[in-house]
Amino acid sequence: MGASLAVALLPMRPEVLKGHLDAMLLAVLERGALHGYAIIEALRVGSGDRFDLPTGTIYPALHRLEKAGLVDSTWSVVSGRRRRSYELTTTGRQTLTDERHGWHEFVTGVSSLLENPWPATP
């Protein structure tokens, strides 16, 4: 019961993922330039198949990051098809570092509350 409830409440719900998508995309691109489908695969594999997003919604997020100057995109032609690849900018790298720091702070705070419940007031 506990295990199944835990699975149901894991932060894999789309509305939970949505708030962290930008940081996850930046993290996926940290190792180098990737095209859209490779980014989606990296998100899936990197999360151990836990994240099942409608892949079409990744692209508007990537475009938003590009507008913000956090990633750059370049077009190439592969197998006769136009392909757009994305890579982190220097600002994107710095933002990823900041996001990581913020995430660690958040996780530490939430973990200390969830794993060490506040003692009941006598």
Place this chain on the structure above:
Amino acid sequence: MACHPIIERYIADLSARLTAGPRRWRTAVLDEIRDSLMEGMDAHAATTGDPAVAARHAVQEHGPADQIASAYAPELVAAWTRRAGRLALAAIPTMAIVWNLALRVGPTSAWHPYGTGLHIAAALIGSGVCLTVVCATAALLGTGRLVRVVGDHLPTLRFGVCAASASVSIAILALLSVVTARAVTAPTSLQWPAILTALALTLTALTTIGHTAYRCATSSIPVQNHTSGAIADPWAPAAGQEP
């Protein structure tokens, strides 16, 4: 591997829902999605061996066309806002050069008989240009890299760029009123072929600015969910799916 009809149908469906976007933006979006779907199809074909099944899987993973189109709505509005801002800014030097040339090639004579009218027109042109520069520049910066610093203010920026389009149009109309007054009171002072050419360019500019501002103002496009009438949220679980 050639593009499968299932994928082409999906792309056509999506294309029909993104008609409000600038053509170049739309082409880029659809090219990127096609490549992604083809990659997905190739990956699934390696395991299923059936191209039709693989194409269907790729399309399902990508998400329903109405939800995907909905996810592009803010980007679409930003694209029109940027285009309207660029047009409004570009119109200022363009009109200045065109009318400067058109009026300089004609015979010269004094403008003082229209002193008051000229002052009013000059005030309209000056204030219109200033407002255009401020609003259009803010819209371009706010929908560009500054979004990271100032946050997302797309509705305000869209209103601003529409104000910029109106301001530059008023400035151009004020300029035309000056030329019209000149044409009525001193027709021989104008070189008519040059004036008519400038007029044609001006009307083209006004039409383009007006059309773009209209598309910008009306392209909010929250895609309606055909079954419930609610605005589709691409992050919401599909019907019947457990949250």
